[in-house]
Amino acid sequence: MQRKGKRTVKGRVRVGRKTKQLIPKLAPRSIVVLSHENLDEVAADGLIAAKVKAVINAARTMNGTYPLEGPKRLLLSGIPIVEIAAEDFTKFRDGMAVMITDEHVMLEDGRKIPCKPFTEEAWEAGTKLAMQNVSRQLGAFIENTLRYADREKEFFIRPLQLPPIRTPISGRHAVVVVRGKGYRDDLYAIRDYIEDYKPVLIGVDGGADALLDCGLRPDLIFGDMDSITDRALRSGAELIVHAFPDGTAPGMARIQELELEASVIRAPGTSEDIAMLLAYEQQAELIVTLGTHTHMIDFLEKGRKGMASTMLVRMKIGGKLIDAKGVSKLYSRPYKLRRLWYIPAAALFPVLMLSFVHPGVRHMIDVIWLYVKLSLGSI
Template identity: 55%
Template sequence: MSIMNWSSLSLFSSKPLPLCKGKISVGAITKVLLRDLPPGRIVVIQHRDLDEVVAQELIDHKVKAVINCQITMSGAYPTQGPLMLLQQNIPIWEAEAAIFQDFIPNSEIVIYEDRIILEDRHISCSAFTREKWLNLQQLANDQSTRLLEQFIENTLTYAMREKKTVMEPLPLLSLRTNFEGKHVLIVSRGKGYKKDLLAAKAFIAEVKPILIGVDGGADALLECGYQPHMIVGDMDSVTDRALSCGAELIVHAYPDGTAPGLTRTNALGVFAHVLPCFGTSEDAALLLAFEKRGEWLVTVGAHTHMIDFMEKGREGMGSTLLVRMKIGARLVDIKSIGVFYKKPYVWTKEACSTVFLSLFFIGLGLFQLHWILKRVTHVVWKLGGQG
């Protein structure tokens, strides 16, 4: 008599099922990883306080899951980044920072609820859930007043230190791009920058401004079908494709002239000017366009408030405050002027079909009305003749 092995039946098996499996892409610097990230990957990153811009980039790259070997959200400030991923059904697992180096690019992994199988290794992990995000978001909101106070103090302290620097002209660069009397569109990788750039289509078509990409902003221009005239930045998030597109390259250097971005441009064999300037690369691009006598300086994806700068790892915005004060009324955001450059209505096939069918049925109705009136007139005439 044979005995049935009940444990072999899947219905009674206690073995957990994997929640996710696939090939991984590994990057200690997320914006560098995103340059050439193929779709459908599980990404392994080290990104403390996952911000909204990076979250949207991961969504756009159609990642399968995120393994973060850092604190995904500390609660230091409010952010929607992790929630954006979870809302798109992209799970997040957190693992210890020490095991980041154990992940081998392009290897296959299997993820269970509390562990990751990497070859023959079992790595502990924990899921980052919506409940955890909600608790940390509430914590961040509760201490927002104290955070704002610290941010203001930092901003004013550095503004006082750099107020003389902002009054000095930039080093003279011999550029082929002529700014004088022309409007300038400056694209940065800020929140919603891709959406705002799409909304600027009518403005670009009508005004034909000089197009400047600040680091990865150049890739956004190329993705929308525009050729950037100039790329300004430390060249850490822009792709090789953008750097080789023919745009004039300006490597943003530290005030002492140190320019880490030159290593990248030299490796590609492309010429780049060096621009020593305080502040961010966005500040440098704005000052350059201003001093080269550009007319309107229109920003897309610009960093303008506390959370924007906290997500970039900056505890203040002293340089940005000074630059905006110097440029004054010539600086506007695309959201402010986009309403004046609405895309003209285009007759689509659907619209033409709707109008045609409407006219057809109106004509049919008039024909039927004409037939009915004709019959009524005929009947009335016959009745009148009989009388």
């Protein structure tokens, strides 16, 4: 950061409390106004990919409860972060012009909102505090996981109650795509595997957009439909909404607004866990996970205090489950005979070039061509 009071950023804002819903709507060079406690790595990567100009956060960017890489990634990408009081969030509206300094955010009507820059020094202090809290957080996380696992185990022991599924899954590989850490890189890394094996592509909420961004169309979309674009919902994939165990399904409202059709699965746990369980119950031969949450920091960043459903689902699925990183390391595309034409084509290329530049070769070609014409009676 430059010296206090010297740095300014000007632009128009986009406002949203939920970062995952705001990111798909961002135009490059926007200034985003968020209320995101502990700005996680996935959100940071999304903001970087959207080429935002600056971040105004009406919450603590890093509160020191657990280690966090998201804020540092933004700062290293040259995207400044300033924090404002929670009550000031409502003073912003979409399209408003603002100017940010290290001391305040000036609104277009002249009002000044006090702000505090979040710096690399602040990230280092937060990381130091977080490392002191890790043991306590881990203990609470394990206790929460075991408590909910005991409460939910009966549901996961029994077969999942599924509606009729149109997408053929039995006997095929299935790839479950979640918008988690490194999901874009992992998806590109297994493109050859997807092309060769033609697995069922299951997008979990924003994971469906990740598939479309890579030129792949999801076969099935599952989730609560809160972080997915209309484009993905209208892609032609089969839609299944994740409902609470009592049948409440907030995601159905959006499906109905778009005049689309969807079935419902009632289940506890996370959407990514139930998507894996769906593939398992439909007799998928192999289930490849991509971007899924697997450890304490992942879940704390997601706002969950435990991982009961993840533990139970993975215990049930067992050997059918493999991470995409494992696929990318172990799978090597078989050499196909139909591609052997590249070899002679590459060998002939310098010969063809030589025929155009070497006078002797050109004279020989002219003689051969004259002979062919004489033989055909053209002369």
